[in-house]
Amino acid sequence: MINIETPLTDEVVENLKAGDIVLINGYVYTARDAAHKKIVGLIKNDAPLPFDLKGQIIYYVGPTPAPPGKVIGSAGPTTSSRMDSYAPLLLSLGLKGMIGKGQRSEEVRQAIKKYKAVYFLATGGVGALLSKHIVSAQEIAFPELGPESVKKLLLKDFPVIVAIDCYGADIFKR
Amino acid sequence: MRKISKEEIIETVRKLYMDTVICLPEDVSKALNEAYQVESGLAKEILRQIIENQKIAIEDKIPLCQDTGVVVIFVEWGTEVIYEDGDPMDAFNEGVRLAVRDGYLRASVVDDPVFERKNTKDNTPCIVHFELTPGDKLKITLAPKGAGSENMSALRMLKPAQGLQGVKDFVIETVKNAGGNPCPPIIVGVGIGGNFEKSAILAKKALLRKLGQPNKNPAYAQLERELLEEINSLNIGPMGIGGNTTALAVHIEYAPCHIASLPVAVNIQCHCARHKEAEI
Numbered sequence: 001m002i003n004i005e006t007p008l009t010d011e012v013v014e015n016l017k018a019g020d021i022v023l024i025n026g027y028v029y030t031a032r033d034a035a036h037k038k039i040v041g042l043i044k045n046d047a048p049l050p051f052d053l054k055g056q057i058i059y060y061v062g063p064t065p066a067p068p069g070k071v072i073g074s075a076g077p078t079t080s081s082r083m084d085s086y087a088p089l090l091l092s093l094g095l096k097g098m099i100g101k102g103q104r105s106e107e108v109r110q111a112i113k114k115y116k117a118v119y120f121l122a123t124g125g126v127g128a129l130l131s132k133h134i135v136s137a138q139e140i141a142f143p144e145l146g147p148e149s150v151k152k153l154l155l156k157d158f159p160v161i162v163a164i165d166c167y168g169a170d171i172f173k174r
Numbered sequence: 175m176r177k178i179s180k181e182e183i184i185e186t187v188r189k190l191y192m193d194t195v196i197c198l199p200e201d202v203s204k205a206l207n208e209a210y211q212v213e214s215g216l217a218k219e220i221l222r223q224i225i226e227n228q229k230i231a232i233e234d235k236i237p238l239c240q241d242t243g244v245v246v247i248f249v250e251w252g253t254e255v256i257y258e259d260g261d262p263m264d265a266f267n268e269g270v271r272l273a274v275r276d277g278y279l280r281a282s283v284v285d286d287p288v289f290e291r292k293n294t295k296d297n298t299p300c301i302v303h304f305e306l307t308p309g310d311k312l313k314i315t316l317a318p319k320g321a322g323s324e325n326m327s328a329l330r331m332l333k334p335a336q337g338l339q340g341v342k343d344f345v346i347e348t349v350k351n352a353g354g355n356p357c358p359p360i361i362v363g364v365g366i367g368g369n370f371e372k373s374a375i376l377a378k379k380a381l382l383r384k385l386g387q388p389n390k391n392p393a394y395a396q397l398e399r400e401l402l403e404e405i406n407s408l409n410i411g412p413m414g415i416g417g418n419t420t421a422l423a424v425h426i427e428y429a430p431c432h433i434a435s436l437p438v439a440v441n442i443q444c445h446c447a448r449h450k451e452a453e454i
Contacts, residue, residue: 021219061240063240064279067278073280074237074240074242076240079355101355101357102354121354121415125238125445127236127239128230129230131236145293147282
């Protein structure tokens with residue numbers, strides 16, 4: 001088990017190998033389909049982004065609303081491949097990690113290798129368990145997208161598996 | 175004849191939806207526990223999280239999975255039931271709306287699929303399949319379905335000459351293509367025969383059958399066993415990271431079909447196999 005803190009550095013990423021169990025601590029940002037579309041739109045228009053991508057991790061999640069007294073509802077990963085067409089651009093701008101579920105395209109795997117990043121697999125459908133590892137949640141952009149808005153989450157010992165490491169090793173390719 | 179009111183339907187749907195997203199059916203829970211016993215390494219760790227997740231969901235009363243789905247409802251409507259409160263769909267949708275509000279469920283429905291894709295904010299409309307049955311009861315089976323596994327489902331119109339092998343190849347191909355995306359261990363619902371839409375409904379209905387209960391027709395039961403064995407030898411495993419548990423079950427439902435047809439639908443269900451029924 002490896003503990004890491006965000007934002008990620010090259011040194012931390014180089015130390016992660018496909019198949020490692022990792023606990024993530026620190027801030028990550030949520031974005032899924034519609035948010036990715038908007039972020040890429042902003043990049044193309046040279047507009048400021050909701051957060052600086054450098055060294056950051058994006059968590060592909062659309063949580064359920066927080067019940068009273070809780071910071072967030074159920075918050076498990078969504079299928080990453082839907083974000084494949086956007087990921088290489090974000091990686092080229094400094095994004096260091098992604099958390100989601102399922103396999104990635106060859107293009108994304110190559111981009112992960114090229115820009116020294118990492119793709120983490122979280123267990124799908126265990127949103128109740130994963131919500132226990134989210135200490136705070138703050139909506140920071142695109143509130144009109146509802147569950148797809150961009151949120152800044154503070155993670156504590158958030159459990160993931162390294163699925164694609166910065167050397168290009170892919171846990172789904174066996 | 176027996177009168178059933180709008181309020182009764184609303185409350186039944188509300189309660190079913192709120193319950194089903196928090197608590198899995200016992201047979202699914204049991205099958206996941208059994209899978210945990212036989213797996214090892216990362217696959218075992220994933221199954222441990224899945225089992226732990228069920229405890230937390232019940233304790234904290236929050237959904238097992240953040241994708242609280244599109245609500246699919248199968249209704250067996252007794253022909254002796256009288257309903258005088260207008261469009262019954264209003265009642266089903268209202269039940270869903272209240273559950274989303276009271277249960278803090280995720281709104282995952284957009285109003286049109288291509289252009290605006292504007293969130294309806296309350297998970298309506300739900301999808302309801304009505305069936306007429308004898309008697310004076312209303313049986314409601316509610317199965318919220320997430321997109322992760324629904325997106326990996328497929329339907330194909332085979333040629334009759336492709337026969338048994340064609341069916342097997344298509345099911346295996348669909349499961350292989352899905353890989354880790356639909357949150358394995360999965361349940362594979364297969365609908366064979368009928369026509370285009372009938373096969374799809376059969377495949378979804380097959381997911382509602384109790385795990386471990388084979389098709390009553392021995393030939394189809396045999397096909398279920400063979401497919402399950404083959405799927406579990408693909409080494410997809412929990413969440414696609416490898417292992418012997420790719421599927422917990424394969425359930426087939428079939429119906430008569432046209433001499434020129436052999437429709438096959440494969441509806442994939444994630445490990446979070448939520449469904450619950452009630453009778454009014």
